[in-house]
Amino acid sequence: MVPGFVQLGLIALLFQLAVIGGFYGYLRYRHPVGDSMARRRVLKVLAGGVCLLAIGQAAAIGSVGSLWVSPLLSFEQALLIKDAGLLLTLVGYIVVFAGVVIHSRTSVS
Known part of the structure; x- marks a missing residue:
């Protein structure tokens, strides 16, 4: 059993993740990308960013949370992993933003 937080x-x-998916769905509906290669590139960038932020968080x-259940890590190790996860989350959000920018630059006007 994991803690409530x-x-x-x-x-x-x-x-x-649902908000990011909904926003991209709306963006894809309102501003479609004509080229299939550009669409695939945008999807790869967005999927990579979403994976990075999900793994990081x-x-x-x-x-x-593992410190509460069974302390496999020391307190310092847990804080180090937490900081690395937050950094990975930040990189993931930057990559998602880059995917949205790529989509907006390649969309058909």
Whole structure:
């Protein structure tokens, strides 16, 4: 059993992924990309960013949450993993933003 803040954090992560997916769906509907290669490139960039931010947030939440359940990590190790997860999350959001920018530059006007 995991602590409640880990469960709440994972629900927040799923909500963030749903918002990103909904925003990209709206963007794809309102401003379609004509070239299939450009569309594939945008999807790869967005999927990579979403994977990075999901892994980063799950690692950050899980490392601190693991201290409550069974302390496999020391406190310093858990904080180091949390910081690395937050950095990975930041990089993921930057990549998602880059995917949206690529989409907007290649969309048919």
